[in-house]
Amino acid sequence: MMHLADILTITLNPALDVSTSTDKVMDTHKLRCTAAVFHPGGGGINVARVLQRLGSNCLALYPAGGMNGQRLRQLLDQEQVRSHGIAIAGETRESFHVHETSSGRDFRFVLPGPTLSPPEWQACLDAFSALEVPPAYLVASGSLPPGAPDDFYARLARLARMRGSRLVLDSSGPALAAALAEGVYMVKPSLGELRELTGLPLSTGPQRLEAAQRIIGKGQAQVVALSLGEDGALLVTVDRALRAGAVPVKVASTIGAGDSFVGGLVWAFSRSADLEQVFRYGMASAAAALLTQGTALCQPSDVERLCSEVVITPV
16 A cells, blocks of 8 residues: 655656676676675656655655565665555566776666566556545656556656646656647756757757747646756746756766756755745755765755755846
């Protein structure tokens, strides 16, 4: 039975994240690595980990199978992240990350994940529908596994609208396009994902702003949070557009910055913060994630410290 939560995250393709490091990545040679570090992973699960650290009443919903699925549950319990795993026949995937210490580069090997049967992915939708009290915010993040239909997030968007939950979406490709056609509360595309969605180069600031405003104008989202990597981010609503530069930090790893960005934004939204404060927490959470190796994600003390360093300007 799923317990009440203010925020529910759904991760249809979770992963057991395995991180290690070696001096140099090269072919044919045996690469002597450091001891592996394991974290629970997948977009929505990472967002839930951030939300829990920031103090939210959050629940992570995900399908899980095999030994990796059991390990995933145990790791979430260790981080005190409340979760509900839906049993599936397939084995939960692993994602493998290698940090090259000689260069500081990260190499990420992402497996496709188990094929979900229709009853398995439908069980995830049914679990949300069955909640006695719907969450104020529903976060759907990450890729869809084999077997899941391209309109899975669109179906989730319809259910969220019926139940009065604000759907926050971080995905890509046909799944993103289908969900936007249905309408969501907030969407968090990267610049590459927005280019794919619009078919435009979006090489200038005004073009990027116009693309975000067009999504809002069509009723596809109320908020667009466009991540621009080293160039910071844009946060756009129907009547406001804000720009923030990337917070200068010593980068240990770029992994998990996008999920931490979403977690910070949703946490501040759920606290009824004003738009600038929402943006500040999103940017600070993303920057804090850069300070940690692998998939450790952001730490609350770093988020609070970095909030004052976020520079926001109206566009």
